[in-house]
């Protein structure tokens with residue numbers, strides 16, 4: 001099914017995207033310099049049917065996460081849900097909406113990484129209804145992120161980072177959540193490796209992670 005012929009909840013969500021900022025990538029020049037030390041890229045990304053990109057076997061955010069890990073030499077960890085989200089886009093947005101409304105904390109599959117040795121966490125997720133997927137909160141609540149610098153990056157289809165960085169800082173006041181995160185259109189991440197690399201390079205330079 002093509003995403004330009006959606007109905008119901010999905011169509012409503014797209015209208016909501018249309019009213020949001022349409023930048024393809026963003027990273028402010030006054031981003032805070034990141035501290036020296038070991039870094040890890042932690043990300044959640046959904047495969048299956050997705051908005052504007054059809055059925056994908058590697059998520060949009062996953063693609064960005066891998067570029068960041070390759071360029072910084074950071075370790076990488078994918079947050080995987082214990083109970084898979086629906087393959088269908090329409091069903092997935094319904095499940096995600098309910099999770100957001102319920103402030104759900106979905107179970108994560110497998111063992112979580114020990115963040116003790118890391119100073120910096122690049123945290124990647126898709127924008128889901130203006131926030132991080134609730135499973136990202138599951139991860140952060142189960143991990144020890146006190147005192148760590150968290151650099152958020154997200155993929156989206158019009159809303160950018162939304163209020164995700166602000167929400168994360170409010171939820172985790174003991175961590176330093178960089179407010180100038182990277183946001184990139186999912187379509188770009190999925191289909192344009194060069195533009196993705198350029199956006200990542202620009203952002204990493206601004207953070208000081210890569211000279």
Ligand SMILES: Cc1cc2nc3c(=O)[nH]c(=O)nc-3n(C[C@H](O)[C@H](O)[C@H](O)COP(=O)(O)O)c2cc1C
Nearest residue numbers: 045046059060061096126129130155157158159186
């Ligand atoms: C459940 C759900 C909710 C979404 N909500 C938004 C949204 O509020 N704003 C937006 O710009 N994009 C939204 N999108 C689009 C995704 O953010 C976008 O397709 C993203 O690149 C998906 O990344 P992924 O493949 O890593 O999961 C939503 C997609 C899904 C599946």
